[in-house]
Amino acid sequence: MAELDLKEIGVRGVNSTLHELPEGTNEREWLILNPMGQHAIACGLDAPLKVTINGHVGFYCGGMNQQAEIVIKGHAGVGVGENMMSGAVRVTGNASESAGATAHGGLLVIEGDASSRCGISMKGIDIVVGGSVGHMSAFMAQSGHLVVCGDTGEALGDSIYEAILFVRGKVKSLGADCIEKDMRPEHVAKLTELLEAAGIDADPAEFRRYGSARKLYNFDIDNVDAY
Amino acid sequence: MCGIVGLYLKNENLQRKLGALFAPMLIEMTERGPDSAGFAIYRNPVTENQTKFTLASDDRQFDWKALDADLEKALKCDVQVDVLDDHAVVVTDADAHAVQSWLAAHRPDVRVVGSGRKIEIFKQTGLPKDVAEHFKLTSAHGTHAIGHTRMATESAVTTQGSHPFATGLDLCLVHNGSLSNHNRLRRGLERDGILFQTENDTEVAAGFLTWKLRHGASLHDALKAGLEELDGFYTFCVGTADGFAVVRDPIACKHAVMAETGDWVAMATEYRAIAHLPGADTARIWEPEPHKIYTWGNVH
Numbered sequence: 001m002a003e004l005d006l007k008e009i010g011v012r013g014v015n016s017t018l019h020e021l022p023e024g025t026n027e028r029e030w031l032i033l034n035p036m037g038q039h040a041i042a043c044g045l046d047a048p049l050k051v052t053i054n055g056h057v058g059f060y061c062g063g064m065n066q067q068a069e070i071v072i073k074g075h076a077g078v079g080v081g082e083n084m085m086s087g088a089v090r091v092t093g094n095a096s097e098s099a100g101a102t103a104h105g106g107l108l109v110i111e112g113d114a115s116s117r118c119g120i121s122m123k124g125i126d127i128v129v130g131g132s133v134g135h136m137s138a139f140m141a142q143s144g145h146l147v148v149c150g151d152t153g154e155a156l157g158d159s160i161y162e163a164i165l166f167v168r169g170k171v172k173s174l175g176a177d178c179i180e181k182d183m184r185p186e187h188v189a190k191l192t193e194l195l196e197a198a199g200i201d202a203d204p205a206e207f208r209r210y211g212s213a214r215k216l217y218n219f220d221i222d223n224v225d226a227y
Numbered sequence: 228m229c230g231i232v233g234l235y236l237k238n239e240n241l242q243r244k245l246g247a248l249f250a251p252m253l254i255e256m257t258e259r260g261p262d263s264a265g266f267a268i269y270r271n272p273v274t275e276n277q278t279k280f281t282l283a284s285d286d287r288q289f290d291w292k293a294l295d296a297d298l299e300k301a302l303k304c305d306v307q308v309d310v311l312d313d314h315a316v317v318v319t320d321a322d323a324h325a326v327q328s329w330l331a332a333h334r335p336d337v338r339v340v341g342s343g344r345k346i347e348i349f350k351q352t353g354l355p356k357d358v359a360e361h362f363k364l365t366s367a368h369g370t371h372a373i374g375h376t377r378m379a380t381e382s383a384v385t386t387q388g389s390h391p392f393a394t395g396l397d398l399c400l401v402h403n404g405s406l407s408n409h410n411r412l413r414r415g416l417e418r419d420g421i422l423f424q425t426e427n428d429t430e431v432a433a434g435f436l437t438w439k440l441r442h443g444a445s446l447h448d449a450l451k452a453g454l455e456e457l458d459g460f461y462t463f464c465v466g467t468a469d470g471f472a473v474v475r476d477p478i479a480c481k482h483a484v485m486a487e488t489g490d491w492v493a494m495a496t497e498y499r500a501i502a503h504l505p506g507a508d509t510a511r512i513w514e515p516e517p518h519k520i521y522t523w524g525n526v527h
Contacts, residue, residue: 037499
């Protein structure tokens with residue numbers, strides 16, 4: 001495994017090293033040392049690399065990721081895995097606000113808790129949170145799955161479109177147009193697959209499903225208070 | 228934007244290193260606030276009958292010695308002046324109100340930046356590293372410090388508009404965010420005797436807390452009232468002579484992170500400002516919850 005010391009070469013040094021690897025490189029495993037909470041570490045990767053970051057990271061770590069598997073051994077700041085297209089980002093600690101924001105694909109696993117607005121405007125990513133999520137999570141979530149093994153904060157799934165939410169613990173409150181729905185066999189199967197992919201041991205039977213009531217899709221004067 | 232930082236030492240042995248630990252926190256937040264910076268240090272408590280003022284003048288040639296002599300003569304008191312760049316820390320046994328009235332009458336261009344028994348406040352426009360250097364932050368000792376790097380949005384880029392804001396003895400506050408009902412609150416507080424030096428929204432938050440404390444509230448209760456009355460986006464870090472507090476508004480969209488070890492408690496807008504502190508990598512790290520008051524020291 002090749003090592004990059006961020007304290008020595010800075011964020012730009014780390015990221016440009018990973019970006020400039022030739023296609024089909026054999027140097028696929030990388031260890032990043034001393035992240036020191038800096039922002040935008042391992043952003044914009046587009047190769048099947050395995051990147052481990054030893055310590056806490058700042059904002060937008062693993063943002064825009066394609067193909068790479070990134071493991072953050074520590075806590076992550078705002079917007080971890082934001083706008084990810086494919087690949088995987090794993091946080092062994094907790095994640096700050098807006099984890100997985102607007103992401104189109106890939107898998108984001110947060111082994112600890114995620115803060116507010118987890119999965120805001122998600123567009124196809126799968127997010128699995130081992131702990132709880134904060135308020136306004138899955139706000140305007142368009143597609144993909146959010147799995148929460150703990151509890152959620154207020155206004156879960158406010159103004160949600162077609163994303164599917166699975167929650168094992170308590171939902172403090174549901175946002176506008178978000179409702180509980182039946183867990184059909186295909187949902188249990190998908191949830192089982194997601195928990196397995198995330199490596200989280202939880203019984204799918206203990207989860208409830210939430211999604212859109214589809215009442216706010218088109219403007220209706222009777223719903224004016226809900227907008 | 229703006230960056231805020233705070234460091235409260237639990238281990239007394241670290242007090243002589245306060246500035247050395249705190250200066251990198253402030254400087255790390257430069258990208259969030261490159262137009263001005265300021266900080267409050269709690270150190271060198273004066274005796275019961277004394278008051279410590281931090282004064283500032285825009286006139287680089289200002290004659291602080293003459294102020295010392297004139298003030299001693301006018302109020303028949305003892306005055307010690309310690310000049311640091313364009314600020315001066317003035318310790319006197321005269322009545323605090325008498326000093327302020329005298330300054331207003333005889334040195335109207337001198338600003339009272341802070342006052343109390345322990346607090347000293349220094350703030351300027353310019354890069355945080357320059358401001359830290361001008362006021363010898365790295366070598367400062369003390370019990371706790373609170374700082375701010377500013378990217379102005381609500382009012383002009385001036386020293387007066389820089390944080391921290393102090394409106395009462397030993398209390399100061401730094402703020403990331405913006406308040407929307409500060410004009411209405413300011414009018415009410417002014418009627419009740421709170422003096423404001425600027426049009427800045429954050430000064431109103433400091434004034435509100437001072438007003439509550441004057442009416443006998445604890446810092447905790449004052450912050451609780453603040454959560455009800457202050458409308459807007461905010462993460463506040465607040466210092467008193469022997470207390471330290473952090474609070475965020477109910478929406479909590481202004482970033483904040485906290486870390487605590489057996490030796491210290493730190494808060495910052497971003498974790499990178501905390502990362503260099505000894506033991507940060509194994510500290511308990513968490514994001515302060517919305518609408519919740521976090522306090523250390525004597526706050527009840």
